[in-house]
Amino acid sequence: MVGKSTWWFQNGQKEFEENWKYGKLDGKTTYWYITGNKKNEKNYKDGKLDGKSTFWKSGKVSSEVWEDDVLLTKSWNCESGYYQANQNCALLPSNTIASTDGNGYYCKPGYIKRGLSCLQKSEDEMKKPEKVVDDDKVYSAASGSGFAVTSDGYVITNYHVIKGCTDVYIHDKGESILSTIVTFDPNNDIALLKGNFKPKSFYPLSRESTKLLTDVYVAGHPFGRDISTAVKVTRGIVSSLTGVANNFSNLQIDASLQPGNSGGPIMNNKGNVIGVAVSKLNLDKIVEDYGVVPENVNFGVKSNVVINIMESENIKLPKPNLNSLAMSDLSEMITDGTYYLSCWMTMAQIETMLEQKVMFSNLK
Numbered sequence: 543m544v545g546k547s548t549w550w551f552q553n554g555q556k557e558f559e560e561n562w563k564y565g566k567l568d569g570k571t572t573y574w575y576i577t578g579n580k581k582n583e584k585n586y587k588d589g590k591l592d593g594k595s596t597f598w599k600s601g602k603v604s605s606e607v608w609e610d611d612v613l614l615t616k617s618w619n620c621e622s623g624y625y626q627a628n629q630n631c632a633l634l635p636s637n638t639i640a641s642t643d644g645n646g647y648y649c650k651p652g653y654i655k656r657g658l659s660c661l662q663k664s665e666d667e668m669k670k671p672e673k674v675v676d677d678d679k680v681y682s683a684a685s686g687s688g689f690a691v692t693s694d695g696y697v698i699t700n701y702h703v704i705k706g707c708t709d710v711y712i713h714d715k716g717e718s719i720l721s722t723i724v725t726f727d728p729n730n731d732i733a734l735l736k737g738n739f740k741p742k743s744f745y746p747l748s749r750e751s752t753k754l755l756t757d758v759y760v761a762g763h764p765f766g767r768d769i770s771t772a773v774k775v776t777r778g779i780v781s782s783l784t785g786v787a788n789n790f791s792n793l794q795i796d797a798s799l800q801p802g803n804s805g806g807p808i809m810n811n812k813g814n815v816i817g818v819a820v821s822k823l824n825l826d827k828i829v830e831d832y833g834v835v836p837e838n839v840n841f842g843v844k845s846n847v848v849i850n851i852m853e854s855e856n857i858k859l860p861k862p863n864l865n866s867l868a869m870s871d872l873s874e875m876i877t878d879g880t881y882y883l884s885c886w887m888t889m890a891q892i893e894t895m896l897e898q899k900v901m902f903s904n905l906k
Contacts, residue, residue, distance in 0.1 A: 687762035699805030743878035762806025796838035817842030
């Protein structure tokens with residue numbers, strides 16, 4: 543069998559479409575409920591699941607990514623008009639709005655929650671003053687990584703880690719240090735912070751031209767503190783000397799990056815920083831555009847960008863190390879010179895950032 547196969551329900555509604563090649567499913571298949579709503583979409587290659595699959599059921603949208611019939615990732619969220627209830631999606635009651643994170647709902651203005659429903663307020667209730675959110679109170683909104691580059695408390699991170707923050711704290715061995723944002727470069731996604739502390743260790747910035755296949759280590763706090771407070775390290779090589787669309791300010795590495803790695807150091811075996819971890823390819827976008835799952839494709843901002851920023855602020859930089867470091871010395875540098883950063887915002891700022899959908903967007 544070759545080509546497209548289409549079937550219909552008795553009511554004339556399309557039931558499914560399949561693409562075949564030499565007797566095997568190959569390409570996109572789509573199934574519908576008899577009501578006309580989509581049931582699922584799957585991608586096949588030579589008879590095996592390969593690419594993104596999406597399932598719709600009772601307001602729940604599940605996404606899976608497959609490669610050669612092997613399930614790689616699975617996630618889900620609720621459709622518009624539904625809210626998250628435990629591990630399922632429930633239809634939003636009338637006069638309600640789903641909460642920003644999708645977990646629950648609240649009543650529209652002029653309505654009050656009674657049981658699971660929102661009923662119109664009585665005249666007496668309408669006269670009661672609304673609860674006012676403290677506009678000046680700040681909340682922990684996001685996190686990232688950073689690393690010391692001098693002995694007097696200058697710390698480098700990504701601009702997107704500190705963008706929109708009222709306060710940025712550097713967390714060093716149980717101490718939370720309020721930092722000052724000295725300067726930033728939105729185009730290259732770099733920010734320079736200053737904390738009132740003396741780092742136990744700091745990273746020299748490499749001035750050498752990085753070569754392909756250079757062994758690298760990436761340090762940071764992936765997933766914030768949800769896993770643990772300890773710094774984590776991954777290892778890989780330099781895969782390319784440019785980023786997306788020939789961005790020569792970036793380099794590509796195959797060391798793993800996760801949400802929370804943003805702003806962490808990418809170093810060579812001398813302990814010299816050759817780049818700043820910044821982003822990974824958008825999985826869903828690549829699968830949609832190319833039909834394949836990207837593997838080990840991550841990016842960093844080259845150290846010369848950081849050097850230019852530091853020198854523009856007349857900050858004296860330590861000299862790079864000339865020789866390879868012992869693993870024990872490299873481990874000590876990573877442990878003592880890499881920090882968890884927390885971004886604090888007012889509720890109004892958080893709502894604005896959520897509307898822009900930029901929170902954790904790069905490494906997320």
